[in-house]
Amino acid sequence: MSTLSAKGLRKSFGGVVAVDGADLDLHEGRINGLIGPNGSGKTTLFNIVTGMIKADSGTVRLGGTEVTGWSPHRIAHAGLGRTFQLCRVFPRLTVMENMLVSLRRPRLRDILGGLTSKADVEVAMGWLERVGLDHLAGTDARDLSYGQQKLLELAAVLMADPQLILLDEPAGGVNPALIDRIGDLVRDLNAEGRTFLIVEHNMAMVMSLCQHIIVFDRGRPIAAGPPAEIQSDPRVLEAYLGV
Amino acid sequence: MPNASSVRSPAPTALPHLPRSVPLRIGLGLLLVLLLAYPWIAPGGYLRYAGVLVVMYAVLSTSWSMVGGFTGYVSLGHAAFFGLGAYATGIGVVTLGLPHAAAFVLGVLVVAVFAAVAGLAAVRARGASFVIVTIAMVTMLSLLAQDMTWLTGGSAGLQVPGAVAGISRTGNHALFFYLFTVLLLFALLTWWFIDRSRYGAGLKAIREDEEKAEALGVPTTAYKVAALTVSAAFTGAAGGLYAMWFGNLDPIFVFSLVLGSSMVLMALLGGSRYLLGPTLGAFVVAPANEYFLTQHGESQLHIILSGALLFVVVLFMPEGVIPAVQRALRRFRPQSASIREQTQQELHESRGAAT
Structure with missing residues (x-):
């Protein structure tokens, strides 16, 4: 089944024209990569899919439901989580508060529930442990290093238990050790059944991590396939290298 | 991947709780006792009157911070809710002939409905645009109150009969001092409840990064409108009490930008992100205002000084007095508490995580 x-x-x-008649089909349970030169429309595509901007035309379906024109929070509740190109956390909120902002379902009981409600805090601590930030739960997010903020951003997205996760340049601005760690985390989460769509310029990461790669150029996909195939595709080489 | 250490500290709480230190609790307890005894120890009617005014301002600035403090949406037009609550209560008593309590409830409901409807439109604007929308709101209501003479009494004002027939002036001040104090406690309780709820976390997330909050599943519009409605209801309740207490509604005062700016100044001065910040701000600014009014008459001096104070607060203490004092205190405390003990494993992990 197609998730997106x-x-x-x-x-x-x-x-x-940022996105020009693009079609996209993501299959459930895969780590998909989205690559392309700067300005090829990748982030705009992310923003349309997540409801942050409205497309001039076209439709988006999520797990069989048409979500075109939905607000971002509704799309988030439908099971789609995303991170941002430049890491965005809530700086003056603690790490734990950052985690508890996210809501899977906006039920009144949950919304008015205390931040200290045990079940929520336990789930949050579980995710923080997985990304190695549990010892910083009471720290303001602005006091974390950039790499830690990246991990917190991902952990906060996971709080809503999304089945499809869009990562916008997860390796941007972080050290090689952390890139490996984020890669491992993505693999683990994928093994649990979550689908990924990753925009990334770090080719080593994309080629080793992704099972399926879509190449974007001038607002539309020009090629798609497994990493080995993509690496030798003449259209891709032309888009990237101009040869 | 870090394994959960068997000796881990209990889940850290993520929010500012009510003050925990014993001296601070005792101090706050004494302050509360002093507050409750105030009408009995205040010498003279004027100081009793001023006392009511100060507590009223504390309600207003606390209510304001339910929007301004949590979401960062700065409203300069909160006097719209105060005036509407006052007029709706007054009209309920005078025109509809309702008992005072019923008119008060009606006033709060009118304000809540008005805020919910106006809020839906207003929160579409952000930043400076939102400020302008709120200014427009209070200006429009002021003009309406002045023009609809048949209902509001126009510029001559609306005379609202007292809540208790035959009560003395000082008795009336004491009564409303306590009513405003009860309202203040309710407002503080509501603020505290929001602060420790996930709803509050969502509101604060809106203040920090609204787009990101929305992407995490926070229904930002609904959250903002709800916050505005609750804030307006408390502001309107203060207006309703004011109508019954003061007895004379002047459209220029109750719908004034100066009143709205006072709420902002008081909240920011004390610290709009702290439970008792706005109350502290009101306890400083409102007596200062009264002092200048009595010493220098109805001059514009107190407005100019308020403006200067706002300037100083925004420039040098953007978070308010409370965190500034906390920082200053911390500087004189022994520093050892700030160094965390780390195991070798934790150290290793945090190095692995940090860039």
Whole structure:
């Protein structure tokens, strides 16, 4: 079954066409990579799919439900989580508060429940342990290092238990050891059945981590397939190297 | 992957709780006793009147911070809710002939409904645009109150008969001092409840990064409108009490930008992110205002000084007095408490995690 499918997405900003009739089909349970030169429309595609911006035309379906035009929080409740290109945490909230912002279902009982409600805090501590931040639960997020903030951002997304996770440049600005660690985490989460779509410029990471790669150029996909195939695809080489 | 250490400290609480240190608790207890005894120990009617005013301002600034403090949406037009609550209560008593308590409840309901509807439109604007929308709101209501003479009495004001027939002036001040104190306690309790709920975490997330909060599943519009409605209801309740206490509603005062800015100044001065910050701010600014009014008459001096104070607070203490004092105290304390003991394993892990 397809977890995320988009048909004929188009978005222009003034005279610039950022996404130009793009189709996308993600299969459940895979780690998908989305690569392409700067300005090829990857982040715009992310923003359309997550409801942050409205497409001029086209449809988005999530697990069989059409979510075109839905607000971002509704799409999040439908099981889609995302991180941002430049890591975004809530700086003046503690690590634990950052975790508890996220809501799987906005039920009144949960919303008005205390931050110290044991079940929620335990789930949050579980995720923090997995990313190695449990000892910093009471620290303000602004006091974490950039790498720790990246891990916190991912952990906070996981609080809502999303089945599909979009990562926008998870390796951007972090050291090699942490890149490996994020990669391992993604593999573990994928083994638990979560689907990933990863935008990344670090080719080593993309090629080793992703099982399926989609190449974007000038607002639309130009190739898709397993890493080995993509690496030798002449259209990809042309888009990247201009040869 | 770190394994859960068998000796881990209990799950750290993530939020500022009520003050824990014993001296602070005793101090706050004494303050509460002093507050409750105030109408009996205040010498003279004027000081009793000023006391009511100070507690009223504490209610207003605490209510304001339910929006301004949690979500960071700065409203300069909160006087709209105060004035509407006052007029709705007054009209309930005068025109509809309702008992005072019923008119008060009606006033709060009118304000809540108005805030929910106006809020849906207002929270679409962010930053400076939101501020302007709130200014427009209070200005429009002020003009309406002045023009609809048949209902509001127009510029001449609306005379609201007292809640208790035949009560003395000082008795009336004492009564409303306690009513405002009860309202303040309710407002503080509500603030505290929001602060420790996931709803509160969502509101604070909106303040820090609204787009990100939305992406994490926070229904930001609903959250903001709900916060505005609760905040407005408390502000309107203060207006209703004011109508019954003061007895004369002047549209220029109750719907004034100066009143709205006072709420902002008091909340920011004390610290709008802290439970008792806005109350502290009110206890400083409101007596200062009264002092200048009595010493220098109805001059504009107190407004100019308020403006200067706001300037100083925003420039040098953007988080308010409470955190500034906390920082200063920390500087004089022994520093050993800030160094965490780490096991070799933790040290290793945190090095692995940090960049």
